[in-house]
Amino acid sequence: MSSVQFELEATLREDKGKGASRRLRHTDKIPAIVYGAGEEAISLSLDHKKTQLALSHEAFYSHILTLKTGKKAEKVILKAIQRHPFKPRIQHIDFLRVRADQKLQMHIPLHFIGDENCIGVKEGGVISHLMSDLEVSCLPANLPEFIQLDISHLGLDQTLHLSDIPLPNGVELTAFAHGIEGHDLPVVSVHIPHVEEEPLEEAAGEETEEGISPDQPTASGDTSPKENE
Numbered sequence: 001m002s003s004v005q006f007e008l009e010a011t012l013r014e015d016k017g018k019g020a021s022r023r024l025r026h027t028d029k030i031p032a033i034v035y036g037a038g039e040e041a042i043s044l045s046l047d048h049k050k051t052q053l054a055l056s057h058e059a060f061y062s063h064i065l066t067l068k069t070g071k072k073a074e075k076v077i078l079k080a081i082q083r084h085p086f087k088p089r090i091q092h093i094d095f096l097r098v099r100a101d102q103k104l105q106m107h108i109p110l111h112f113i114g115d116e117n118c119i120g121v122k123e124g125g126v127i128s129h130l131m132s133d134l135e136v137s138c139l140p141a142n143l144p145e146f147i148q149l150d151i152s153h154l155g156l157d158q159t160l161h162l163s164d165i166p167l168p169n170g171v172e173l174t175a176f177a178h179g180i181e182g183h184d185l186p187v188v189s190v191h192i193p194h195v196e197e198e199p200l201e202e203a204a205g206e207e208t209e210e211g212i213s214p215d216q217p218t219a220s221g222d223t224s225p226k227e228n229e
Contacts, residue, residue, distance in 0.1 A: 114152025
């Protein structure tokens with residue numbers, strides 16, 4: 001587990017509903033909710049600027065966060081974010097409370113290393129990253145910030161699958177919850193780049209009309225090729 005820590009300060013929100021949320025956004029605040037762990041769901045508001053800064057860190061999405069509301073602090077994970085369709089604004093955030101004895105299901109980023117030393121690339125291949133994150137299941141104490149995958153040994157026309165990924169202790173892939181067969185999806189591969197062939201240009205002497213090539217006179221004696229009529 002990483003030593004990076006994230007802490008957010010929130011304010012209890014009494015007003016609820018779409019109108020209240022809209023008014024809140026006009027004051028540069030974000031409506032939010034925290035729920036789970038057998039406790040009552042609580043409506044909150046967050047400072048937009050501070051929250052947006054925290055969201056700029058990749059680790060924020062896969063970390064256990066500290067959510068402070070007055071004197072109360074509780075451990076949560078980011079469950080859902082609603083963003084404005086075209087403005088750089090956050091519309092709503094959901095947090096899920098964390099219990100030390102309950103497993104979490106989280107999407108963890110994949111970090112690929114060894115690209116520049118990859119055997120298959122040196123043989124003329126290109127790398128295709130088919131996944132950028134993995135959904136894992138683990139206790140909060142075992143939650144990794146990211147999972148690292150070395151692909152330097154990957155040869156031409158070779159593929160690494162989910163079962164090839166080394167996982168930290170106590171971490172499982174949710175894809176294998178019902179067995180590996182049929183769920184061992186490809187994660188990264190090296191292959192020869194596909195080059196599309198461009199259509200060949202028409203030969204200079206190719207006939208444009210039946211029996212007539214561009215350098216032959218037409219019936220009128222004109223030697224220029226016919227324009228579209």
